[in-house]
Amino acid sequence: MGKGSLIIVGTGILTPAHLSQESISRIKGADVIHALVPDPLGLSTVSKLNNNVKNLGELYYDNDSAKNGNNRLESYNLMVEAIMCDVRDGLEVCAIFYGHPGVFVFPSHVAVQKAKDEGYEAIMLPAISAEDCLFADLGIDPGDIGCQAYEASQFVFYKHSINSSAAMILWQLGVVGDVTLTKLTPAENGVKMLQERLKQYYPADHLVTLYEASTLPIMPPRIEKVTLSQLDKAPIRTITTLFVPPLKDPILDLDFCKKWNIDTSHFH
Template sequence: MTVTQPPGSLVCVSVGVMLGSHISPLVRSHIETSEVVFLGVADSLMEQWLMRMNPDTRSLQPFYREGTSRMQTYRQMVHAMLREVRAGRKVCGAFYGHCGVFAWAPHKAIETARGEGFRAHMEPGISAEDCLYADLGIDPGKYGCQHFEASQMMFYRRRIDPSGYLVLWQVGLAGDQTLKRFSTGAAYRQVLVDVLARDYPLDHEVIIYRAATLPLQRPRIEHLPLSQLVRATIEVPDTVVIPPATPMQADPEIRARLAALDQEMADSI
């Protein structure tokens, strides 16, 4: 028996961080050949650039409203995309950076479309995290690297490993429980610093980072002691990177078990 799929489809694509530089040929093709393209990007120059690629592009920007829960906004974005998919159209959602990283709406839209029997998938791209490794010269494999959304790390007792890198996203919004604001201030960031001070000395050097989005723009790379995070200018696009503060601790028990296995293997040959 042949199962027929409904005609509508959805692809969520990642256009990267820097205008012109990071978009892949495949992502560009999806944007150019879809019947309708929804744009979820962080700056108007990039939006203008993408609008040139398809005659039916629609910005998701108007859904953002001060005082409206961000989750409500994201649900409206999903609904707008799904409405066109259900109408049988070939739909593309183009999002900046990597559309599956710190982005709720693309994942939810794909999940919902698939649940209704439509074809739906995601195309990866270059994220701010990728730019961070390049610009700061960090290899996450060297000591390990934890990533947390700053507010989530404050709301829950996470297990931070100070012998690896810690990357905190959305620090400009740290501690916001309302989901209706687009920045929090020094008092909220003081709470964040107090949380971090459980694992790091206050004079430990941290880095404020922001990826470049235009060809000649330089990334923001600012080194400062942890204690000065409270008064620093930090906006939503800024990320805080905390380098390791302690050496990795050896685990002699596990090493001994592994050595015993090695010996067992050698003896059996």
């Protein structure tokens, strides 16, 4: 029995198209796979690469029973333990998550840290996230105007210094406002709270985009523009993301540029 190790990979959003060569190689070489993959195309692809697959979906929080803990966080911890059990048994473990395994994925980060803390080799490989798809589908280059991103509930509950001269992406609208970690839909007033918070920074007629990446090769992405005032009427689904374009141009700091002899005559 070898010394256990852990590698975390992501399927990307569209599997197998988004699966990297490096990830494929690591999946093939693992002793055991732990997969949390929401679509059968992804699961079928992974199973063809390595037939020793354990489905982490079976440990996902189930609102109808207490078998996987009392909330999502507890079920994520069960997943981490399932992964770590095989690592401790001396196996080369590959855990696979949807999208980028380190973006909006709690158990992957915890598993890597735990494995390292216990003296095992553990790494995470990058993959294509929904944000990557958004930039491509909406034709947004975050380098042009700057871009800030928040989880929707965090954006709602906390005071942030929002830069309305840059773009903003809000994630996980599908559970916005839920503090119980037991729901898979927005809280009763979740979208209303989001709307109110956004109106602190943007006018009611500001056009925002509801975005969902394509998850099947036959299907286009959802790109639906609505005004802020229409947001509470728009359908919000599990994978819906909100893109908020900048409201105004940034203000050039003339004093600073002058101090450092920056020629601003050609600046926009």
